[in-house]
Amino acid sequence: MMFHAQGDAGIERTIQALEYANTNGNPLGENARHIITHLDHGNSGQFERMKKLNIIAQVQTHWPAPNDYNRASLFKNVNQKLVDGMYNFRGMLDTGLMISAGADWPTSPEWTPWELFQIGATRMNPNGEHGVFPGExxxxxxxxxxxxxxxxxxxxxxxxxxxxxxxxxxxxxxLDRDIFELEKTNKLDIHNTKVVLTLMNGEVVWGGANFEKTVEGSSATVEYGDYVENEHICLPGTWSLKEEE
Structure with missing residues (x-):
């Protein structure tokens, strides 16, 4: 089961319900994999209780940013102490919870994974405006x-x-860049990351035209699509990303 829980009372009631089920119904085994998503106001005590029941925390790493919604609504209507403790991802990790992450699409605006990574790594808007959201x-x-x-x-x-x-x-x-290097040098550029090749189950499903192969022993180059179409798959050589024209 997957529970959407936001607000300190909603999160607490959800954990209580799962604890009740564990005690009064079939125990929540190691492989039950029930999920609580959002967990905006979760605390370390709640995370410990979730860990005991093998409950997964499913979070949105891009929500802790001083975006338009947070500045117009959240910061004005939620107690400052609660805001300061929101999106406690570090507390979840320290507890040893199983944590997954996603964009909450389509109920939230469309985001790229790179925006999710950058905000999680900075707790700032992608453009760096409006300061830093509280937390680690x-x-x-x-x-x-x-x-x-x-x-x-x-x-x-x-x-x-x-x-x-x-x-x-x-x-x-x-990818078109080393995101680990960006993390060291310029975190605010992570959101500009682009995918240049995608494989599913070993098959190229997007981006093959971005690559070319220099055939060994020859000055010839072949594009990925032509290469596969002509079935020259055994020719040795080196694949490389095409230079932008």
């Missing part, structure tokens, strides 16, 4: 599992997707 930031190393293998775990698909391992589907992307 996350690292890319911490967030990437939330959006990959942990997300797969929440839907019982972690045995076949979510990480690059032998026996799993080869679902992967290639």
């Amino acid at each position: 930031v996350l690292t890319l190393e911490e967030m990437i599992p939330m959006m990959t293998i942990n997300g797969a775990y929440t839907i019982f698909r972690d045995d076949i997707i979510g990480s690059l391992e032998v026996g799993k589907k080869a679902d992967l992307i290639i």
